[in-house]
Amino acid sequence: MGQRIVIDPVTRIEGHAKITLLLDDQGEVSDARFHVVEFRGFEKFCEGRSFREMPGITSRICGICPVSHMLTSAKAGDELLAVEIPEGAVRLRRLLHYGQILQSHALSFFHLSSPDFLLGHDSDPAKRNVMGLIAANPDVARRGIRLRQFGQEVIQTLAGTKIHSTWVMPGGVDEPLTAAGRDRIQAWLPEAKETIEKTLTFWKREMDRHQDEARVFGNFPSLFMGLVTPDGGLEHYDGKIRFVDATGTIVADQLSTQKFQDYIGEAVEPWTYLKFPYYKPLGYPGGMYRVGPLARLNVASHCGTPLADRELAEFRQLGRGAVLSAFHYHYARLIEILYCVERIEEILGHPDLLTPQVLAFARRNRYEGVGCCEAPRGTLFHHYKVKQGGLISWANLIIATGQNNLAMNQTVLQIARHYVKGDKLKEGMLNRVEAGIRAYDPCLSCSTHAYGEMPLRVELVAADGTVLDTVGRG
Amino acid sequence: MPMLDCPDAVLVIAWGNPLREDDAVAWHVLEGLRSLKPRPGRPALHLRHAHQLAPEMAECVSKAQGVVFIDARRDGVPGEVRCEEIAPSAGSNPLAHSLSPQALLLYAEQLYGRAPRAVVLSIAGERFGMGEELSPVVRRALPRAIRAVIRQARAWAQPSPQPSRPA
Numbered sequence: 001m002g003q004r005i006v007i008d009p010v011t012r013i014e015g016h017a018k019i020t021l022l023l024d025d026q027g028e029v030s031d032a033r034f035h036v037v038e039f040r041g042f043e044k045f046c047e048g049r050s051f052r053e054m055p056g057i058t059s060r061i062c063g064i065c066p067v068s069h070m071l072t073s074a075k076a077g078d079e080l081l082a083v084e085i086p087e088g089a090v091r092l093r094r095l096l097h098y099g100q101i102l103q104s105h106a107l108s109f110f111h112l113s114s115p116d117f118l119l120g121h122d123s124d125p126a127k128r129n130v131m132g133l134i135a136a137n138p139d140v141a142r143r144g145i146r147l148r149q150f151g152q153e154v155i156q157t158l159a160g161t162k163i164h165s166t167w168v169m170p171g172g173v174d175e176p177l178t179a180a181g182r183d184r185i186q187a188w189l190p191e192a193k194e195t196i197e198k199t200l201t202f203w204k205r206e207m208d209r210h211q212d213e214a215r216v217f218g219n220f221p222s223l224f225m226g227l228v229t230p231d232g233g234l235e236h237y238d239g240k241i242r243f244v245d246a247t248g249t250i251v252a253d254q255l256s257t258q259k260f261q262d263y264i265g266e267a268v269e270p271w272t273y274l275k276f277p278y279y280k281p282l283g284y285p286g287g288m289y290r291v292g293p294l295a296r297l298n299v300a301s302h303c304g305t306p307l308a309d310r311e312l313a314e315f316r317q318l319g320r321g322a323v324l325s326a327f328h329y330h331y332a333r334l335i336e337i338l339y340c341v342e343r344i345e346e347i348l349g350h351p352d353l354l355t356p357q358v359l360a361f362a363r364r365n366r367y368e369g370v371g372c373c374e375a376p377r378g379t380l381f382h383h384y385k386v387k388q389g390g391l392i393s394w395a396n397l398i399i400a401t402g403q404n405n406l407a408m409n410q411t412v413l414q415i416a417r418h419y420v421k422g423d424k425l426k427e428g429m430l431n432r433v434e435a436g437i438r439a440y441d442p443c444l445s446c447s448t449h450a451y452g453e454m455p456l457r458v459e460l461v462a463a464d465g466t467v468l469d470t471v472g473r474g
Numbered sequence: 475m476p477m478l479d480c481p482d483a484v485l486v487i488a489w490g491n492p493l494r495e496d497d498a499v500a501w502h503v504l505e506g507l508r509s510l511k512p513r514p515g516r517p518a519l520h521l522r523h524a525h526q527l528a529p530e531m532a533e534c535v536s537k538a539q540g541v542v543f544i545d546a547r548r549d550g551v552p553g554e555v556r557c558e559e560i561a562p563s564a565g566s567n568p569l570a571h572s573l574s575p576q577a578l579l580l581y582a583e584q585l586y587g588r589a590p591r592a593v594v595l596s597i598a599g600e601r602f603g604m605g606e607e608l609s610p611v612v613r614r615a616l617p618r619a620i621r622a623v624i625r626q627a628r629a630w631a632q633p634s635p636q637p638s639r640p641a
Contacts, residue, residue, distance in 0.1 A: 063525075111529070130529070131564050131577075131580070131584070134581070134584045134585060135584070138584060138585055141585060142585050142586075145529045145530055145532070145585070146530075148529075148530065149530040152530065163525065
């Protein structure tokens with residue numbers, strides 16, 4: 001008879017997630033489900049608010065990537081105003097965005113994931129954390145903390161605060177950058193560049209020790225989606241949508257972000273609050289696609305900055321066409337950090353960086369608008385409809401993490417099939433399942449911040465309710 | 475390498491959620507300290523506030539003469555002000571980007587070779603719902619809390635403390 005293993009909660013976040021593993025009569029994993037079990041409700045309680053408030057409201061969806069929501073919301077507002085914002089504002093928004101991506105990726109790699117790499121998935125959970133990392137390699141820990149701090153300094157210098165700012169708004173940004181602010185950011189660049197280059201060198205050596213993970217952590221064909229520039233280059237703030245398949249062949253290109261509903265559908269399942277976006281021409285669930293750093297490097301033909309392009313060429317050798325294994329999200333994140341450092345340096349050198357022309361004024365001129373950006377975790381859409389007076393009548397947010405939902409479920413299944421055997425559970429198995437999710441750096445990942453220490457209980461229960469085995473921590 | 479703004483002074487870190495009524499008490503204490511007029515003999519204070527304690531603070535902590543962490547607490551008689559010495563410790567906080575005061579001290583010691591003397595100054599709260607106002611009893615405790623910070627800083631006002639054991 002079949003059996004069920006439940007990991008609940010997987011982690012703590014703004015909400016909770018759990019994993020169910022279903023075993024067949026032979027004790028092999030037959031299915032896995034990654035459930036998001038809490039409901040946020042932003043799309044509903046924003047109804048009736050002014051669209052001008054939405055950047056501030058939606059930035060509170062998350063404490064790690066509030067800037068992404070603020071930017072995407074403001075871009076939806078730009079569409080409602082029907083304005084082309086000043087070039088100076090675009091430049092500053094991009095600068096903020098690169099700071100955000102950099103700090104988020106640094107958090108993911110150094111704080112959340114590196115304890116697994118450096119200390120091992122089977123190491124003592126009590127030590128498999130940043131403290132353990134500090135003891136094992138204090139230089140890596142120190143550099144990682146300062147790299148994240150650099151990204152936060154960029155955000156604070158521009159937006160006045162590290163989280164939940166009101167600096168970005170429909171029409172542009174609230175204030176220009178000062179010369180002192182520019183110099184403050186610039187002073188960090190040499191160290192940031194050195195840190196990320198050293199980390200890439202370290203990681204490329206380290207990957208050899210993780211070939212098993214690379215083989216089974218989300219290593220399967222899928223589509224990949226991301227923003228690209230008009231010439232197909234890496235893009236995070238603007239641009240159009242491109243899909244590629246597992247061979248790297250372009251499936252659809254230069255799609256308008258305003259018309260995303262033409263090519264992205266959303267399915268729901270009764271066992272989770274997280275929706276399942278899919279590529280409409282291939283239906284559900286065949287239209288599974290992935291977003292985020294791995295996807296962005298798969299869809300882009302080039303980065304457009306010299307050091308990142310050099311790394312991209314090396315990265316591409318990991319796959320025939322697209323790089324498929326979710327394990328390589330970590331590598332892609334590091335390349336994007338390098339790219340962000342290069343772009344920040346480039347923007348800081350712009351002759352008109354300090355222009356006071358950073359905000360366009362207009363009244364609402366449209367009743368519907370879509371904002372789209374590449375958040376650290378993937379493509380993010382804010383779609384608003386407003387009524388007279390500019391009050392939100394309807395909102396739909398397609399979160400980056402949601403777009404990886406199908407792929408995360410498949411990843412959990414793949415890892416569980418490889419590591420979960422019979423009727424005995426081991427703690428290292430739990431950590432590997434969490435590590436597979438963590439590779440995607442989902443916005444649920446506040447829960448995966450509790451690596452190895454979350455109150456996590458897995459029970460293997462027979463059909464008659466008998467508990468066959470239990471693994472727990474906390 | 476850019477130098478952080480970490481003066482050689484007593485570091486006062488106020489943390490908590492300013493939108494959750496008495497959880498904001500530490501921010502109010504900080505504002506009270508900020509509004510004090512300079513006075514001869516009053517020790518120099520470096521004031522910082524945060525929603526959470528983060529690893530990035532470890533460098534400044536390591537350079538401070540001493541650290542006063544200010545926070546609200548849920549237990550105790552509302553308005554009660556308590557000052558407790560703390561030592562570096564990993565504790566059981568599983569979050570990687572939000573730390574306890576003890577863990578932040580440990581970061582300072584392990585990464586930068588020094589954990590200064592430190593206390594947690596906590597004020598027992600009465601209400602932790604949604605709102606920006608302090609409860610009356612906690613508001614009345616603000617002057618006591620401010621005096622407690624000054625008292626602690628004075629007690630530490632002496633030449634450089636002994637360095638802790640090397641990392």
